[in-house]
Amino acid sequence: MTARTPRTYWVAGTAVLLALLFAAAATVAAANGDPGAARPLPGPAIPGLHSPDAGFARDMAVHHQQAVEMSFIVRDRTEDEAVRTLAFDIANTQANQRGMLLGWLDLWGLPKVVAEEPPMSWMGTFAGHGEHAGHGAAKPGALMPGMATKEELEQLGAASGRDAEVLFLQLMTDHHKGGVAMAEGCAQQCATPVEQALAQGMVDAQRSEITLMADMLGKRGAAPRG
Known part of the structure; x- marks a missing residue:
């Protein structure tokens, strides 16, 4: 792992938490009638149900969630310290x-699941151009690009x-490549600044991990698929 990977996530996560804490503090102060409290400034509009931010x-x-699942699986299948x-x-x-x-x-009052919404439909044509073209469709049996199938798990x-x-x-x-394409879509299309920052942090850190994993595969006499 490179030293910058966890730091990138920490910075993005800290920005999110600070924004939420300041907003909550201003709201509580105003609700309690504190005359010295500054009134909260108007914030950005709440994202819509099918907006890039929500999607x-x-x-x-x-x-x-699948990346977390795969990580826990391999933890119990190897003693190699670098992989663990x-x-x-x-x-x-x-x-x-x-x-x-x-x-x-x-916070936005939006559902976590929208039954009629196809995965990644919020990206529109973004996934079909340039660097993203190879990650625009999921393989058979996978929910989204980069995700593993049940058989692979x-x-x-x-x-x-x-092995x-x-x-x-x-x-x-593969999972990171699909994730990077999706995070780049949010970095370009999402309207919420903290979410854009988190998405860009994902892009930077996961690209770094892709390079690291290629090196780890080479040391094991293997290579990335595709």
Whole structure:
């Protein structure tokens, strides 16, 4: 892991928490009639149900949940310290980010699941251009681009040692590539500044981890898939 990866997530997460704390403090002070309290400034409009902000929060929460699941699986399938450390970092970071995304949906009064909304439909044509074109469609059996299938998760759970390490690194590389494409979509299209900042932090950190995982695969005589 590079030193900048956890720091990138920490900075983005801190910005989110500070924004929420300041907003809550201003609201409480105003409600208590504190004459010395500054009235809260008008904030940005609450995102709509099908906005990029809401769609990204819903989809990335699901995407992150699988990364956490795969990380916990490989933790019990290998004794390799480097892989276990990477898995811990991914699980910890993405679980925390998932909590932020779901928390925003609660603050906005929006549902965490919209039955009639296809995954990543909020991205529009963004996923079909340039660098994102290869991540615009999920493989058969996967919910979103980059996500593993049920069969792949079962295969990971049945593997051990080097086989588990290689499969995990390959699956997580694919997962990160799909996640980066989605996070870039939010960084470009979301209207909520703290969410844009978090999305850009995801892009930077996951690209760094993709490079790291390619190196880890090379040391095991393997390579990323595709």
